[in-house]
Amino acid sequence: MNTTNPIGLFDSGVGGTSIWKEINALLPNENTLYLADSKNAPYGSKSAEEIIKLSRKNTEKLLEENCKIIVVACNTATTNAIEILRQQYSVPFIGIEPAIKPAALLTETKSIGILATKGTLSSALFHKTAETFTKDISIVEIVGEGLVPLIEKGKWESHETKVLLQQYLTPMLDANIDHLVLGCSHYPYLIPTLKKLLPSHIKIIDSGEAVARQTKTVLKAHGLLNNTTQNPRLQFFTNGNITVMEKLLPSLKAIEISEMDF
Numbered sequence: 001m002n003t004t005n006p007i008g009l010f011d012s013g014v015g016g017t018s019i020w021k022e023i024n025a026l027l028p029n030e031n032t033l034y035l036a037d038s039k040n041a042p043y044g045s046k047s048a049e050e051i052i053k054l055s056r057k058n059t060e061k062l063l064e065e066n067c068k069i070i071v072v073a074c075n076t077a078t079t080n081a082i083e084i085l086r087q088q089y090s091v092p093f094i095g096i097e098p099a100i101k102p103a104a105l106l107t108e109t110k111s112i113g114i115l116a117t118k119g120t121l122s123s124a125l126f127h128k129t130a131e132t133f134t135k136d137i138s139i140v141e142i143v144g145e146g147l148v149p150l151i152e153k154g155k156w157e158s159h160e161t162k163v164l165l166q167q168y169l170t171p172m173l174d175a176n177i178d179h180l181v182l183g184c185s186h187y188p189y190l191i192p193t194l195k196k197l198l199p200s201h202i203k204i205i206d207s208g209e210a211v212a213r214q215t216k217t218v219l220k221a222h223g224l225l226n227n228t229t230q231n232p233r234l235q236f237f238t239n240g241n242i243t244v245m246e247k248l249l250p251s252l253k254a255i256e257i258s259e260m261d262f
Contacts, residue, residue, distance in 0.1 A: 016073025038240020044117020116183025
């Protein structure tokens with residue numbers, strides 16, 4: 001495998017660009033190729049069988065483009081499909097799951113909130129992680145129904161989104177949480193609104209930085225880090241609304257955004 005081959009990422013839409021930003025910040029020399037499967041968003045409301053099928057489709061597309069590692073930049077796809085992907089394909093995979101562990105270790109009120117999709121909260125991997133780290137801690141799990149479609153439409157700062165968030169945060173605040181775990185890669189785009197709605201002492205945790213660090217660790221372990229200093233190629237493909245993708249990404253000259261049917 002050539003070290004200059006791209007890092008591949010996929011998500012059920014544009015949300016995983018929040019993960020891409022962390023990876024690009026930590027590994028600025030790496031070529032990247034991102035697939036936004038907006039046509040099939042959200043994955044969180046689909047069956048495990050559908051999620052696995054879509055994850056395979058995205059993986060095979062990235063492998064066609066000679067990606068050297070694949071980041072499953074989607075909590076729902078990670079929790080439902082990553083073990084199957086690892087068994088089926090020889091390329092290294094990096095997953096993303098809710099950052100329950102740091103919240104559980106740091107909470108002082110012994111109460112944490114998790115905002116995630118139905119597909120993540122109902123998965124076996126989520127339950128295993130939660131059971132491991134939250135034995136003496138109260139968890140308020142809320143399905144963020146409707147949030148992903150709003151973000152996919154570019155409405156992450158809309159009144160409609162704010163109303164939904166207020167509804168989902170109320171039981172968490174009633175339970176005296178001091179940490180809010182974001183269990184969907186779309187949700188970091190809601191952080192500015194969340195900060196306005198939450199008391200300042202509540203810490204918001206997402207998985208982006210940890211995923212970037214793990215990607216670097218695995219690339220290094222496999223001898224796949226790109227040490228060239230050439231300008232990287234940063235490719236983004238979406239089967240949805242290209243305008244929303246453009247709004248979320250920084251205006252870097254290297255970024256190429258294209259529509260693609262996949």
